[in-house]
Amino acid sequence: MSKRKLSRQQRWRIEKIQAERARRAEKRGDQDTEKLAAGEYGPEQQGRVTAHFGRTLEVAPAGGGEPVRCHLRANLEGLVTGDRVIWRAGQDGSGVVVARGGRDNVLERPDARGQLKPVAANIDQILVVFAVEPEPHANLIDRYLVAAEATGIAPVLVLNKVDLLPPEGGTLRGLLARYEALGYPVVTTTTARADGLDALHARLAGRTSVFVGQSGVGKSSLIDRLLPDAELRIGALSEDSRKGRHTTTTARLYRMPSGGELIDSPGIREFGLTHLDEGQVAEGFVEFRELLGRCRFRDCRHRQEPGCALIEAVDEGTIHADRFASYRRIVDSLDET
Ligand SMILES: Nc1nc2c(ncn2[C@@H]2O[C@H](COP(=O)(O)OP(=O)(O)OP(=O)(O)O)[C@@H](O)[C@H]2O)c(=O)[nH]1
Numbered sequence: 411m412s413k414r415k416l417s418r419q420q421r422w423r424i425e426k427i428q429a430e431r432a433r434r435a436e437k438r439g440d441q442d443t444e445k446l447a448a449g450e451y452g453p454e455q456q457g458r459v460t461a462h463f464g465r466t467l468e469v470a471p472a473g474g475g476e477p478v479r480c481h482l483r484a485n486l487e488g489l490v491t492g493d494r495v496i497w498r499a500g501q502d503g504s505g506v507v508v509a510r511g512g513r514d515n516v517l518e519r520p521d522a523r524g525q526l527k528p529v530a531a532n533i534d535q536i537l538v539v540f541a542v543e544p545e546p547h548a549n550l551i552d553r554y555l556v557a558a559e560a561t562g563i564a565p566v567l568v569l570n571k572v573d574l575l576p577p578e579g580g581t582l583r584g585l586l587a588r589y590e591a592l593g594y595p596v597v598t599t600t601t602a603r604a605d606g607l608d609a610l611h612a613r614l615a616g617r618t619s620v621f622v623g624q625s626g627v628g629k630s631s632l633i634d635r636l637l638p639d640a641e642l643r644i645g646a647l648s649e650d651s652r653k654g655r656h657t658t659t660t661a662r663l664y665r666m667p668s669g670g671e672l673i674d675s676p677g678i679r680e681f682g683l684t685h686l687d688e689g690q691v692a693e694g695f696v697e698f699r700e701l702l703g704r705c706r707f708r709d710c711r712h713r714q715e716p717g718c719a720l721i722e723a724v725d726e727g728t729i730h731a732d733r734f735a736s737y738r739r740i741v742d743s744l745d746e747t
């Protein structure tokens with residue numbers, strides 16, 4: 411930047427502003443020092459929101475230890491479970507949240523009026539649970555994958571109830587091999603054997619996860635095993651939850667004894683396609699991505715247009731016909747969702 415010649419008046423104004431800033435910073439510092447000296451609040455520390463009830467939050471200290479009930483500083487809004495925060499401990503065992511950290515990602519759900527609302531943040535992976543029974547349609551798996559891809563959170567396929575698989579493996583293993591070939595991690599589980607969750611434990615360790623999937627696939631059964639302590643599941647009792655408010659809807663973050671963190675709520679379990687457009691659905695098919703924009707027509711909708719790169723790839727076998735059929739079905743159903 412080139413040096414500007416400042417008029418005397420401008421210089422005077424800048425100096426005045428800077429002096430004012432310095433004075434304010436000093437005052438803030440004095441107030442903090444006073445409070446610290448009075449023992450009102452401890453120093454700033456990092457934490458993570460484990461639950462929220464309106465303007466009351468529960469924050470787990472980053473260094474470990476029990477979650478602390480915190481209130482929010484007046485200018486903070488829209489915090490959700492999983493948010494990283496800066497907070498200060500009070501004398502009475504409660505605390506105050508003074509700032510929100512940056513978010514890697516956020517999971518949103520439509521509210522009663524259909525408006526998207528954030529429900530949880532900073533999730534490393536979405537575990538899409540399927541089961542040998544009820545048998546999944548490939549289209550259903552694709553729907554979950556597209557929805558997950560749109561959030562930017564990595565999906566993992568979990569095939570549960572493998573105790574019910576026929577000895578030769580059935581068609582399901584072949585189906586999941588197709589997804590593995592696309593780069594998706596696949597984990598198999600069963601709650602029928604003591605070691606049936608070993609692979610899942612390994613996958614969860616050191617990460618923050620959410621479980622989604624259709625009814626009856628065994629999400630509750632898996633989570634019960636991952637959080638064996640009933641108190642862990644209910645979490646530290648807060649005043650609001652004792653009154654019975656919000657307890658079934660708020661997302662909660664749990665630390666699993668076996669390692670890793672789990673964010674769970676009925677709303678998150680029902681996660682699905684929401685408010686996506688055709689382009690986002692195409693982007694949600696990972697093997698389509700490098701071909702998008704290579705069709706002859708820039709506005710190609712990949713239906714019967716000549717020179718469509720996707721249709722050519724299907725003909726050549728580089729895109730599986732079932733995946734392309736799935737894409738079409740999802741696009742055709744967008745108006746209904
Ligand atoms: N054979 C077998 N049955 C299982 C397994 N895991 C869960 N189940 C059974 O599957 C049924 C459904 O399990 P849930 O845990 O309720 O399934 P969910 O996904 O939580 O279902 P919703 O609550 O409806 O969303 C129950 O009868 C479980 O006992 C498994 O690994 N093997």
Ligand SMILES: [Zn+2]
Pocket residue numbers: 705710711712713715717718719720721
């Ligand atoms: Zn096309």
